[in-house]
Amino acid sequence: MKNLSILVVDDDPVIRRLIQQRLEKANYPVEVAKDGTEASDLLNSKYYDVVLTDLMMPGGIGGIEVLEIAKALHSNTEVVLITAHSSVDTAVEAMKKGAADYLEKPVNFDELFLKLDKIANLKTILRNAQDLQQAMDTTENVASQTIQDLEMRVARLDELLDAVETSLTNTDEDEDVRIAKALALLAKR
């Protein structure tokens, strides 16, 4: 099973069934919604890596609204729109709103699988980058505590050495008194 979960949203039962079968055959975990309302319910109940939605659907919730709902719930969900050739402009507008890509009808499955591979690759790269950032943050936290401790210690020792020097060079006092005072300072280290 591929690790990209997909929600297919299309009001046309024939197309919906076709996409579902092809994706399942290619080993993708797939769920379907018959319209925007059902898609919205499913999106609210669980996370999908990719939402593949028709742009034009009857009822109040079309493809653009599905995109907005999916992105608002999970910014990591990628949305691919399926559009008629005449609505390419709308699809481009949708990409400005955060859609990952669009496909023109009739759906070319080679093209769809290519786009899904691309999304999977991007998600892997993103995951690696996040892991690296996480590792860097951890290293940085540990290092910064060590460095802070050392920085304060160096400052304390500098101060101590200054005091020892003052004590040793204080010619108002006898040598043994100076040494005793310096040793007393050093003992506090």
Place this chain on the structure above:
Amino acid sequence: MIKITPSELNLIAQYIHEISGIYLDQSKSYLFETRLGAIAERLGCKSYQDFYNKAKRDLTRNIERQIIDAISTNETLFFRDKGPFELLQHKLLPEIIDRRTPKAPNLKTNIRIWSAAASTGQELYSIAIIIKELLRDLSRYAITLLGTDISDSAISQASYGKYNKFEIERGLDQRYLQRYFSLFGDSWKIKDEIRAMVNFRKLNLMAPFTSLGKFDIIFCRNVAIYFTLEDRKKLFNRIADSLADDGFLIIGSTESLSGVCPRFVPKRHLRAIFYQKNN
């Protein structure tokens, strides 16, 4: 891809140091090739010697700008390390405000803060957000928040104040996101009330900066790590000149000033360190 020869590596490394102060490790030749290769090829260069000659002869200094953009690191985020910002909110700002508030009731309190390696602006906007949260009504204050960086493209992104979801997601509290940013297509844009509090301008830290005036608080985090020890010493000495006598300096959480600048003494507050001048 154009290969870089050892003598070209030396030449380019010196040139980069000269224009930016950044010291690149010459054992990492891939770093030069991956970051500069595209610029060299766009210019139709046959070799890095050729690239160097073109850059030196370019009176518009356009190539120099592209090189600086390519080699400077813009890794930054909102509230990078919580420590310094908690320090700012709970100790440094209250102390500065206490000392700077004039006796006369109708005079404004002057506060000047400098983010010396502002990159794409996240640090300075985080500071502005903290100030806004802490003071609410800014009418009784005259606040200067200046961000400088050597990279033109970093400064222009900072000025625009627009960040994609990856830049936003790390470090920024949801509460602050909702309050101080508006959704702008697929990205987030800082709101005007915060944008209006800050200024950005281009500055090479190797060049003189006394003309900026004195500051109460200076953030100079994670930039000196790219400089040689000699350059670091000079930089922090000049930063000491630009800091008010009772001002505060904050450096990166993994940086140290011991052996770099004896004019600064470290002080610890909670989990963060700040520096003051030993006047």
